[in-house]
Amino acid sequence: MFSFIVSRILQALPVMFVVSLISFAMFAYVGDPVAIMLGQDFTEAQRAALVRDLGLDEPFFVQFAKFIGNAVQGEFGLSYRLSRPVAELIAERAPATLELALCAAFISLCVGVPMGIYTGLFRHSWLSRFLLTFSLIGVSLPTFLIGILLILVFSVWLGWLPSFGRGDVVRIGWWSSGFLTVSGLKALILPAITLGLLQLTLIMRLVRSEMMEVLRTDYIKFARARGLPNRAIYFGHALKNTLVPVITIAGLQLGSIIAFAIVTETVFQWPGMGLLFIQSVGAADIPVMAAYLMMIAAVFVTINLVVDLLYYAVDPRLRVGRGRGH
Amino acid sequence: MKAFFDSDIWWSFRSSPVTVISAIVAAVCVFGAMLASVIAPHNPFDLASLQLMDAFKPPSWEAEGDPVYVLGTDDQGRDMLSAIMYGARVSLMVGFCAVVFSTVVGVTVGLVAGYMGGKVDSLLMRIADIQLTFPSILVALLVDGVVRAAVPREVHDQIALFVVIFAIGVSNWPQFARTVRGSTLVERNKEYVQAARVIGLSPLRIMRSHVLPNVMSPVLVIATLNLSFAILSEATLSFLGVGVPPTQPSLGTLIRIGNDFLFSGEWWIAIFPGIALIVMVLSVNLLGDWLRDALNPKLR
Numbered sequence: 058m059f060s061f062i063v064s065r066i067l068q069a070l071p072v073m074f075v076v077s078l079i080s081f082a083m084f085a086y087v088g089d090p091v092a093i094m095l096g097q098d099f100t101e102a103q104r105a106a107l108v109r110d111l112g113l114d115e116p117f118f119v120q121f122a123k124f125i126g127n128a129v130q131g132e133f134g135l136s137y138r139l140s141r142p143v144a145e146l147i148a149e150r151a152p153a154t155l156e157l158a159l160c161a162a163f164i165s166l167c168v169g170v171p172m173g174i175y176t177g178l179f180r181h182s183w184l185s186r187f188l189l190t191f192s193l194i195g196v197s198l199p200t201f202l203i204g205i206l207l208i209l210v211f212s213v214w215l216g217w218l219p220s221f222g223r224g225d226v227v228r229i230g231w232w233s234s235g236f237l238t239v240s241g242l243k244a245l246i247l248p249a250i251t252l253g254l255l256q257l258t259l260i261m262r263l264v265r266s267e268m269m270e271v272l273r274t275d276y277i278k279f280a281r282a283r284g285l286p287n288r289a290i291y292f293g294h295a296l297k298n299t300l301v302p303v304i305t306i307a308g309l310q311l312g313s314i315i316a317f318a319i320v321t322e323t324v325f326q327w328p329g330m331g332l333l334f335i336q337s338v339g340a341a342d343i344p345v346m347a348a349y350l351m352m353i354a355a356v357f358v359t360i361n362l363v364v365d366l367l368y369y370a371v372d373p374r375l376r377v378g379r380g381r382g383h
Numbered sequence: 384m385k386a387f388f389d390s391d392i393w394w395s396f397r398s399s400p401v402t403v404i405s406a407i408v409a410a411v412c413v414f415g416a417m418l419a420s421v422i423a424p425h426n427p428f429d430l431a432s433l434q435l436m437d438a439f440k441p442p443s444w445e446a447e448g449d450p451v452y453v454l455g456t457d458d459q460g461r462d463m464l465s466a467i468m469y470g471a472r473v474s475l476m477v478g479f480c481a482v483v484f485s486t487v488v489g490v491t492v493g494l495v496a497g498y499m500g501g502k503v504d505s506l507l508m509r510i511a512d513i514q515l516t517f518p519s520i521l522v523a524l525l526v527d528g529v530v531r532a533a534v535p536r537e538v539h540d541q542i543a544l545f546v547v548i549f550a551i552g553v554s555n556w557p558q559f560a561r562t563v564r565g566s567t568l569v570e571r572n573k574e575y576v577q578a579a580r581v582i583g584l585s586p587l588r589i590m591r592s593h594v595l596p597n598v599m600s601p602v603l604v605i606a607t608l609n610l611s612f613a614i615l616s617e618a619t620l621s622f623l624g625v626g627v628p629p630t631q632p633s634l635g636t637l638i639r640i641g642n643d644f645l646f647s648g649e650w651w652i653a654i655f656p657g658i659a660l661i662v663m664v665l666s667v668n669l670l671g672d673w674l675r676d677a678l679n680p681k682l683r
Binding site: 072354357 | 509513516517518520521524525527528529531532611615618619622623624625638642645646648650653654657660661664665668
């Protein structure tokens with residue numbers, strides 16, 4: 058177990074290294090931070106002093122090491138666009154995105170898994186056919202269009218739900234939460250559905266195909282022969298064995314939820330990190346982009362690691378297999 | 384030609400009504416887009432023909448609609464139907480070029496990695512793996528953002544179309560590389576490749592004229608499915624405001640513009656380009672699914 062964890066962490070390190078190299082290269086070579094910070098009037102001496110203060114006259118590797126040192130401490134300099142520390146901006150926006158992503162993941166799992174089980178068990182019922190058609194449309198609809206359609210129906214025509222912003226938020230320490238007010242919860246519904254829908258359809262299709270596969274195996278036939286009730290077969294035997302791939306995909310989907318949050322946040326003007334990022338791309342605000350890249354990479358690497366460990370914990374076959382020179 | 388109509392592929396195409404319909408729909412989309420400048424009822428880029436009096440006309444079947452503008456007009460009095468046809472042209476072109484780009488890069492990398500093996504293989508595949516860790520839309524956004532920061536604004540407006548193609552293309556190559564590498568690993572040990580090696584052909588020639596033709600059929604399937612994905616990526620980028628330049632609006636740009644008018648009741652400005660996008664993507668997707676099944680020897 059221990060060696061497995063260590064080897065997975067060792068595999069994750071090059072990824073982080075490459076990503077930090079890319080974001081450092083963006084920092085150092087794209088645009089000219091000195092020109093941006095000096096403004097219009099400056100003397101050559103001021104310029105040289107600033108270059109020395111920023112450490113830009115040092116060798117590449119020294120600069121890179123310093124960049125990593127700062128990044129580990131969450132220090133990414135000032136945003137070109139807003140002239141505020143990047144770390145502060147991101148910390149301010151993070152709760153909004155995390156709450157949205159959690160809700161979306163929750164919706165996609167809690168609706169997607171039961172729908173997948175149902176369509177896998179009762180393949181020919183009309184409800185299954187309906188759900189499958191619905192999922193095909195869900196895959197072909199781009200996220201932003203789903204958001205626009207939901208806004209059109211529920212905000213413009215019916216007027217039930219707000220279409221932008223987070224509503225009222227409650228501050229708990231540095232965390233701002235929309236979970237505790239009615240307007241905050243109402244504002245959360247449409248963005249969370251928009252973000253969760255694609256994942257929902259993917260999870261549903263995955264659970265369905267896994268369920269159908271497992272139901273064909275010998276041990277299910279054997280369980281039937283033993284006269285077990287359907288419920289015990291479906292949930293005790295079949296479902297358990299479909300969960301391994303579902304965990305992997307759900308974990309990896311959590312990553313793409315965070316990525317697609319950029320789109321959802323733009324549609325709903327949700328004040329999260331994604332909106333911050335897209336505004337930074339539009340304004341070529343390199344420090345924010347670099348910090349966001351590093352952070353997303355860290356999140357992805359962590360998710361991959363956790364998924365691998367969960368895999369290991371859930372599937373005992375892996376533990377045996379690893380021992381023999383894998 | 385007769386050989387084609389006798390083939391299994393044609394038979395499996397004809398026997399699936401969904402596929403025939405989606406092929407027809409896709410063909411209509413492509414022709415409508417390609418011939419936009421000929422058959423579109425208006426020219427949305429001809430400023431002289433635009434009349435602000437005609438702005439915000441609803442579709443012709445609504446009470447205040449004007450039969451001249453079947454799908455209504457936008458905020459500047461542009462005919463929506465024509466704007467959609469011109470927009471679909473940009474969307475299709477960007478999608479197609481991006482797929483060609485990622486196919487060329489992916490197939491080359493996959494061939495080299497699979498044929499050479501060893502360190503080259505593990506390095507190239509490591510890069511592909513790292514990139515696959517991140518969702519491709521994120522990669523495309525980053526590439527676009529970096530280029531935006533690296534070149535001056537005036538230059539960027541001129542090359543924006545190529546930047547989008549490049550960004551989407553770069554974000555999708557690993558899929559091609561992985562598939563081609565897999566098939567190359569199988570082909571490399573077959574006798575015809577060994578024979579070619581024995582008679583002293585250069586590795587480049589073996590890869591190009593012997594291995595390549597035999598690994599292309601899965602590439603065709605991925606490329607088709609990727610086309611719909613590339614069109615969606617382009618629409619997403621343009622919707623986010625970092626895609627194609629506003630002077631050449633794609634379907635995504637049109638939806639972005641329409642989004643601003645959703646609340647004042649002019650729903651058609653966003654919804655019709657959206658429907659056009661969905662129809663296009665869905666038909667390409669269904670065609671890709673069929674192609675995958677038709678070319679899969681296991682299912683025959």
